[in-house]
Amino acid sequence: MLPDLATAPDTDLPVRAVLPDVLAALSTQGAALLVAPPGSGKTTLVPLAIADRFPGRVVVAQPRRIAARAAARRMAALSGGPVGGPVGYAVRGERRVGPDTRVEVVTTGVLLRRLQRDPELSGTSAVMLDECHERHLDTDLALAFLVEARAALRPDLALLAASATVDAERIAARLGGGVPVPILDAPPSAYPVEVLWCPPPGPAGPVTVTAGPAGGPVAAARVDPRLLDHVAATVRRALAEAPGDVLVFLPGAGEIAAVAGRLRSLPDDGVDVLTLHGRQPARVQDAALSAGTRRRVVLATAVAESSLTVPGVRVVVDAGLAREPRTDLARGLGSLVTVRVSRAGAEQRAGRAGRQGPGRAYRCWSAAQHERLAEHAQPEVAVADLTGFALELACWGHPGGQGLQLPDPPPAAAMAVAGSTLRSLGAVDAQGRVTPRGRAIADAGTHPRLARALLDGAALVGRDRAAQVVAVLTDDTLAGGRDDLVAAWRRLRDGDDRAASARWRDESRRLASAVPPAGAGTAPAPAGGPEQSAGPAGDPPVSRSGRRAESMPDDLAAGLLVGLAFPERLARARVPAAATLAAPSAGSPAAAGPAAAGTFVMAGGTAGTLAPGSPLAGSRWLAVAVADRVPGSAAANIRLAAALDEATARQAGAALLADAEEVGWVDGDVRARRVSRLGAIVLSERQLSRPDPELLTEALLDGLRQEGIGLLRWDREARALRERLAFCHRTFGPPWPPVDDEALLDQARYWLGPGLGRARRRADLERIDAGEALRRLLPWPQAGRLDELAPERLTVPSGSRLRVDYEDPAAPVLAVRVQEAFGWQRAPVIADGRVTVVLHLLSPAGRPVAVTSDLPSFWRNGYPRVRADLRGRYPRHAWPEDPSTTPPACGTGRPRR
Numbered sequence: 001m002l003p004d005l006a007t008a009p010d011t012d013l014p015v016r017a018v019l020p021d022v023l024a025a026l027s028t029q030g031a032a033l034l035v036a037p038p039g040s041g042k043t044t045l046v047p048l049a050i051a052d053r054f055p056g057r058v059v060v061a062q063p064r065r066i067a068a069r070a071a072a073r074r075m076a077a078l079s080g081g082p083v084g085g086p087v088g089y090a091v092r093g094e095r096r097v098g099p100d101t102r103v104e105v106v107t108t109g110v111l112l113r114r115l116q117r118d119p120e121l122s123g124t125s126a127v128m129l130d131e132c133h134e135r136h137l138d139t140d141l142a143l144a145f146l147v148e149a150r151a152a153l154r155p156d157l158a159l160l161a162a163s164a165t166v167d168a169e170r171i172a173a174r175l176g177g178g179v180p181v182p183i184l185d186a187p188p189s190a191y192p193v194e195v196l197w198c199p200p201p202g203p204a205g206p207v208t209v210t211a212g213p214a215g216g217p218v219a220a221a222r223v224d225p226r227l228l229d230h231v232a233a234t235v236r237r238a239l240a241e242a243p244g245d246v247l248v249f250l251p252g253a254g255e256i257a258a259v260a261g262r263l264r265s266l267p268d269d270g271v272d273v274l275t276l277h278g279r280q281p282a283r284v285q286d287a288a289l290s291a292g293t294r295r296r297v298v299l300a301t302a303v304a305e306s307s308l309t310v311p312g313v314r315v316v317v318d319a320g321l322a323r324e325p326r327t328d329l330a331r332g333l334g335s336l337v338t339v340r341v342s343r344a345g346a347e348q349r350a351g352r353a354g355r356q357g358p359g360r361a362y363r364c365w366s367a368a369q370h371e372r373l374a375e376h377a378q379p380e381v382a383v384a385d386l387t388g389f390a391l392e393l394a395c396w397g398h399p400g401g402q403g404l405q406l407p408d409p410p411p412a413a414a415m416a417v418a419g420s421t422l423r424s425l426g427a428v429d430a431q432g433r434v435t436p437r438g439r440a441i442a443d444a445g446t447h448p449r450l451a452r453a454l455l456d457g458a459a460l461v462g463r464d465r466a467a468q469v470v471a472v473l474t475d476d477t478l479a480g481g482r483d484d485l486v487a488a489w490r491r492l493r494d495g496d497d498r499a500a501s502a503r504w505r506d507e508s509r510r511l512a513s514a515v516p517p518a519g520a521g522t523a524p525a526p527a528g529g530p531e532q533s534a535g536p537a538g539d540p541p542v543s544r545s546g547r548r549a550e551s552m553p554d555d556l557a558a559g560l561l562v563g564l565a566f567p568e569r570l571a572r573a574r575v576p577a578a579a580t581l582a583a584p585s586a587g588s589p590a591a592a593g594p595a596a597a598g599t600f601v602m603a604g605g606t607a608g609t610l611a612p613g614s615p616l617a618g619s620r621w622l623a624v625a626v627a628d629r630v631p632g633s634a635a636a637n638i639r640l641a642a643a644l645d646e647a648t649a650r651q652a653g654a655a656l657l658a659d660a661e662e663v664g665w666v667d668g669d670v671r672a673r674r675v676s677r678l679g680a681i682v683l684s685e686r687q688l689s690r691p692d693p694e695l696l697t698e699a700l701l702d703g704l705r706q707e708g709i710g711l712l713r714w715d716r717e718a719r720a721l722r723e724r725l726a727f728c729h730r731t732f733g734p735p736w737p738p739v740d741d742e743a744l745l746d747q748a749r750y751w752l753g754p755g756l757g758r759a760r761r762r763a764d765l766e767r768i769d770a771g772e773a774l775r776r777l778l779p780w781p782q783a784g785r786l787d788e789l790a791p792e793r794l795t796v797p798s799g800s801r802l803r804v805d806y807e808d809p810a811a812p813v814l815a816v817r818v819q820e821a822f823g824w825q826r827a828p829v830i831a832d833g834r835v836t837v838v839l840h841l842l843s844p845a846g847r848p849v850a851v852t853s854d855l856p857s858f859w860r861n862g863y864p865r866v867r868a869d870l871r872g873r874y875p876r877h878a879w880p881e882d883p884s885t886t887p888p889a890c891g892t893g894r895p896r897r
Contacts (some may be wrong), residue, residue, distance in 0.1 A: 013041030026158040034162040036186035038351025056125030065091040072105040108138035126158035133163035135379035144404040174405040191354040199366040200230035232262035244314025245296040251321040276300035316353040316361040390418035399432030453565035461557040467512035485642040559644025562623035563652025568604030569624035603679025607635035619643035663695035665703035718771025723806035724790040730809040735779035798888040815840040819889040
């Protein structure tokens with residue numbers, strides 16, 4: 001039985017003032033947006049009021065499991081019954097719902113699965129999307145799917161979006177399919193919250209931390225320890241200054257553990273220190289969400305920002321940090337980055353202090369810094385891996401999301417990568433439409449890559465073992481911060497950590513139940529994927545290596561599953577050029593010898609390194625489950641991996657195997673080889689004695705592009721011809737060709753002609769006569785006038801024929817001894833009279849004494865100074881007063897060019 005909100009205790013909350021408006025909007029228009037600040041009661045009172053007005057079940061969607069369970073417990077308490085009665089909940093792996101349940105709280109992921117199975121949501125009269133401001137991928141998808149379901153199938157389905165801080169106009173427009181729905185504002189909490197600015201005394205800020213394959217955090221985060229020191233000090237200050245329990249916001253489990261260590265003395269002072277984050281067992285979370293007998297400090301991640309009331313909290317200490325996903329699209333690596341909280345997020349956090357009375361919020365930053373914070377956090381669709389998002393869209397029938405009321409369009413680049421990944425998994429066809437295999441992958445309820453490993457791996461290593469390994473990959477914090485996946489798997493199996501083992505077993509059972517029975521007709525793996533053959537009727541499947549599923553060692557089974565999920569992360573140890581590696585024995589993933597250096601190259605082309613002292617450092621092959629790369633780093637850091645052998649790596653990465661003839665310019669010369677590759681990893685190679693001529697030519701051209709046309713033989717005549725051609729091109733333009741480096745490289749195949757066709761290596765290029773080859777570029781019929789337009793030599797008054805220097809095509813130069821120019825009335829012109837040659841007049845010793853293109857002016861003005869300077873030093877040479885009328889002289893000092 002649902003409570004009477006007019007008389008029930010603990011229901012006199014601010015949102016009651018707008019409940020009539022909410023119900024009226026849903027009854028008349030079918031959809032509305034409720035904006036209600038923290039502590040107003042929207043999460044608990046609104047669903048109960050809707051259930052009282054609308055027949056059928058009311059589904060409330062929360063972005064987090066912890067919030068879903070807490071909201072259900074709170075509403076059940078108001079109803080006076082147990083969870084599973086009038087109020088129940090369903091989260092991944094757990095459902096407490098009975099036949100009389102009227103209000104069911106679910107995660108948005110569970111809601112998506114229901115919508116995919118039953119778009120009409122039969123039996124459901126209303127859906128409330130709570131905390132839609134958090135803009136998780138599932139929340140955006142659920143909103144878009146519900147809007148379309150209402151328009152096409154269920155116009156009677158009431159839809160309410162609720163949030164404390166949101167871009168109201170945008171969401172209201174999406175809810176109405178383009179026409180805004182009513183926006184209802186609840187009054188703020190009756191309890192004020194005092195904000196205190198507490199910046200650290202010195203510089204301290206966030207740094208990048210890593211993430212797991214499906215977005216989960218790792219155990220060891222890296223935030224400036226000085227900031228954590230300051231947070232701990234602020235907690236002690238808050239305990240001394242303000243009454244009530246203290247809720248501390250930190251970005252991740254690693255920081256929570258670090259600050260808890262700094263507060264380890266508090267229990268001796270009568271204060272309990274508890275932790276709260278999404279990866280904890282439900283019983284641990286419940287302890288933090290229950291009232292205590294002593295004063296408490298609750299260290300929490302963003303899970304405590306919204307929907308949760310932590311009893312007794314009157315003080316908030318906010319470190320000012322948040323964690324956001326990032327995806328390296330080029331390398332397929334994910335990470336989480338620690339960033340400053342948004343202003344909206346800070347308001348949400350501070351509001352936790354005013355839910356049950358006047359409170360106080362200590363912010364570990366300054367008021368000036370607050371003004372520079374982003375207004376809202378980035379929506380997850382803008383920064384996250386969109387593979388699962390794209391699969392949900394394909395399953396819904398809208399590949400790419402076109403036509404849906406998504407709050408923000410997904411980035412094109414991220415969607416292209418997601419589509420490529422889904423096609424490689426066989427989840428969508430070439431047009432982006434979902435395949436039967438894609439639906440099976442989606443139904444597994446985990447990241448599509450991990451679902452592929454589960455479905456394909458179950459037939460190769462056994463269903464239970466596949467589910468157990470994938471459970472660790474789904475929540476990589478189960479590995480306990482270690483990088484050896486198999487060791488972590490064995491510890492969980494042995495129950496060394498009871499809480500972690502319980503979580504792992506629950507997830508393993510759920511995943512195992514998602515594997516269809518043998519012969520159930522699931523679609524096969526994509527072409528080039530793992531191969532297997534059926535044994536005799538009733539026999540277990542046999543892998544391509546011939547091993548039966550149950551006989552494959554744990555190391556290889558784990559490596560195979562990781563490789564199926566992330567084939568581009570199959571990695572081989574880098575080997576020194578002179579090293580000789582011992583081949584691993586059958587069934588053994590390790591190889592002793594010089595490969596054990598901890599540095600690997602992945603099939604995707606990214607380098608990877610293990611942490612010093614890693615037990616995996618001696619492995620020849622790894623299947624990398626988790627890796628991150630700090631921007632600017634040459635290699636990724638391998639966080640979680642399994643050792644395997646080459647045969648298993650080939651099996652897992654079958655789609656990446658390729659044999660090809662490779663002819664290329666490598667290390668300054670042509671290399672021709674036949675190569676077997678696993679992605680970027682060279683498995684074997686041998687030299688080609690007769691490479692494809694076309695590939696050979698391309699390699700030589702690539703060498704010219706890399707090292708320049710100086711590889712060819714450029715003697716004096718060749719350089720002179722090139723300079724003359726450059727002069728003609730500058731002076732006349734086409735059809736005289738450009739002969740700069742870029743132009744010659746672009747036309748190299750043509751002008752090098754037969755010489756290039758006969759070349760096989762660098763030495764052959766060095767023997768090609770560039771001058772002879774250049775003549776192929778001479779235009780016809782203009783080629784016959786080259787010597788006339790750009791003469792190689794000119795006759796001077798003395799009768800000498802001197803070489804013209806065309807190094808500067810804008811100003812050709814003729815160097816001539818002064819005495820040989822006597823009687824010359826004007827400088828020579830070339831190029832049909834368009835260009836006057838610049839004269840470099842030389843002393844008897846061949847040194848320049850003047851530069852001119854105007855000889856009459858030089859004879860009148862410049863020559864007297866030259867004569868006065870030089871005739872004393874060169875008395876045996878003629879220095880007439882009027883050189884313009886003096887015959888030229890050819891002496892033994894005549895310079896030669």
